[in-house]
Amino acid sequence: MDTAASRSQKLTVVEKIGYSLGDLAANLVFQTLVTYLAFFYTDIYGLKAEDASVITLIVGLVAGFVFNPVVGAIADRTRSKWGKFRPWILLTAVPLGICALLAFSTPDFSYKGKMIYAAATYSLLLLLYAANNLPYAALSGVITGNMAERNSLSSYRFVAVMFAQFFVQVFMLPIILSVGQGDKAAGIESVMTWLAVLGTVMLLITFFATKERVVPTAAQESGLKEDLKDLFRNRPWMIMLLVTTLVFITLAMKGGAYVYYFNNYVDEGRLHSFIAPVTAFFDSIGLNFFGKDPRSAGFGLFNAGGIVMMIVGITFSKRLADKFGKRDVFLASLFISTLFILFFIFYPPQSIWLMFLSQMLHGFFYGISTPLLWAMIADVADYSEWKNNRRATAIIFSAMMVGLKVGLSVGSALVASIIGRYGYISSEGDQTMLQPETVATGAKMLVSLFPAVLFFAACGLLFFYSINKKMEVQIEGDLKQKRRQL
Template sequence: MNSTSQKISVFEKIGYSLGDLAANLVFQTLITYLAYFYTDIYGLKSTDASIIMLSVGLTAAFIFNPIIGVLADRTNSKWGKFRPWILYTAIPLGVVALLAFSTPDFSYKGKLIYAAVTYSLLLMLYASSNLPYSALSGVITGDMGERNSISSYRFVAVMFAQFFVQVFMLPIIIYAGHGDKAAGIETVMTWMAIVGTVMLLITFFTTRERIVPSIEQKSSIKDDLSDLMKNRPWLIMLGLTILVFITLAMKGGSYVYYFNNYVDKAALANFISPVIAGLSDLGINFFGSDPAAAGFGLFNAGGIIFMIVGISFSKKLADKYGKRDVYKYGLLAATFFVLIFIFFKPESVLLMFGSQILHGFFYGITIPVLWAMIADVADYSEWKTNRRATAIIFSAMMVGLKAGLSIGGALLTWILGLYGYIAKESAVAGQEIIQPHSVSEGARMLVSIYPSIPFLLGVGLLFFYVIDKKMEVKIEEDLKIRRKEKS
């Protein structure tokens, strides 16, 4: 391996992190609003939305991502292997993200086709941009301390994107559309597409690839796939990522239904009214008079703020105790504060907000660690085989992300259907939709019991993950020696 200085400037770390901010304007919107958009704005039946989300998502996970991983590892250009993908997908990704959340006036069958096509294109372009972007973190530096630092910068940026999407987006949609959510979401997505495109271009221009495979390194696709199947940490990370993103999609997409159908509106309005008044004094008036939308946003705000606090502890803890143990126990603590929602009554607003804050803190500790662990798995593969295939290793994360997102989102809409949820398309024209009481119980289960199960299974998988702190150090030292000898 060819390697120059492994220290990264703050400027480059910020430039790299903007790429994840851009990607998460799309990704967080998919987690938080895709199911709600399809059922309550676009007008699909919950079963049809579930089928589209699952079938398209699994196709993207198990076909798009491996293909992009193989192609990216075999890309050679003056800009490196991965940066060109970020450059060439920046504008198309923004355009298709806007189209996927548009509401053309088609027949119901036309709407189904349009949703399937635009969602497919969106996930294909997301893979073409975000998989090489993620793999880039494995070749910017071989220094694991710097890699932990990059991950921390990156996921602070993620939290900013998540903060906007989960806190402000729904109130802004209602405000921008003057109550018309379809018009509002198109306006918001237009601006998000523009901002996201600019940020991806900044990432391309401010980063460098320092870990370059030796010219003599050659491997076939068969070799790469064979290495993956023998790479136990990779298989564990694939399973872990699927489980984590099932929970994130299920839980994240459920909160809007939880606040609309379970939380007591009077208790919520009373709890948040001082905050809304304070924001109004500062000129922030788009939260409006809808207590469910405002409460949903502020609830997410508390969790995200404390996620950022958790992220600030992540690097020090990972450096001291190793990524595996920090992730395992952080995820276990975060799961407890999801599971506890099953005990809250509709009026227990303070307890809901408090548990969300504590969940955010512990989950925040794990966020940078997951991606850094994937980079470590790429090092582990090189250490074992003397060949480096960074992008296809990172495809584990992207396959897991897409599969988890698809399964979790599909489970969300399917479970809502089991509890009798009435989607916009099924309602009588001109009449207000009144959900059956069973939907309230379904929403409560969807933010507590159901999403806790995949998290707990993920904790169990980590007991079989062999890359502990001691092995991290040995891999880093051995690879430094090899790269120095070949440089």
């Protein structure tokens, strides 16, 4: 262990904020993919639902099973004066921003050309996202070895995530419609340009504000073969891989389905009456773009309620995790939050207040679990070092990113595929097109029963995750003693 790096595992507020900006930047991309990718392909770019499903699934699986392991293996073997992982954040900041813009652009190609362009830009975006976000995530495992500090860092990080999610899910669609003056293609290209610039700046701040403190010794270095062998003997890692995959399938499924839910299921008249006081307030302060379309405004406010309550839930996360352990708090909060998703299957189109209330309660309980997922994965990296005396942080995080990418891709593909099976007709910007009545049923199932089943499955898996509060304390203590002796 590098003695200079090990003198203090405490993080300053500046470093925590600087690190969290990286997740704010990444989630401007990620939340846009979760919320709008299927909608962008079917309603803005004009791809058929089944073609959009195939592109998101195939590209996502390639990204998950090829891009992430390769990046993880290379990142763990990176040597530079800036450390293992920070150089990746620096080098990918600008290309990631450019590619995010290209992926949501709408060049005028033939239909076959559109499919090729969509597949190519989505592939490049996921490659750069892996090269940026995987080392960023792994950085949380080496920025400090103190588990309480990691809990705190995760809370900062996921408050930043909530801000990105708030903008994307609340304001982005109304802004797209307003900026484009009804032209969704022009609107989304304009918005993505600004997001690309802001995201690049924030990633650069992350690079300059952080440093790596947990530095493996030469004795802890290992080859790829040993790393993979350690992975597949690491039961907590296997559990977390499955949990991560299920969680992100669910997030992508319900997140991508809400726009269809509001456009095709929710009663527009009741929704307009329900949100009228809020849109009137926005009009009074000059934000008149927000109330131009009741469905997009309702969609935004619905997401806003959930996100605000998620932020409130995040504030309870560290204290609960410090007291009861990450696993137990994650399991309980995920289970309770899932109940409020399931309730959506019972709500008729006119029950607007019940929809909003359930979304807020789901957001609160899910918010408690949100910071814990990545903190638990950092604990899995510690568990591997504790058991094997070798540390391979990036490849462990890369395996989790496989779960994230596969989850995102499968979830997004399921949205496009399922809504297509319920008869959805791609509109390419035509907001007057009438959809079959079956589409409303499909949208309701996509935000209720289907995601609830997957979240409940993740809860079941957590009963087999062995790193409870007692083991957390033991691992941290043993590693501290081992590192002092090096």
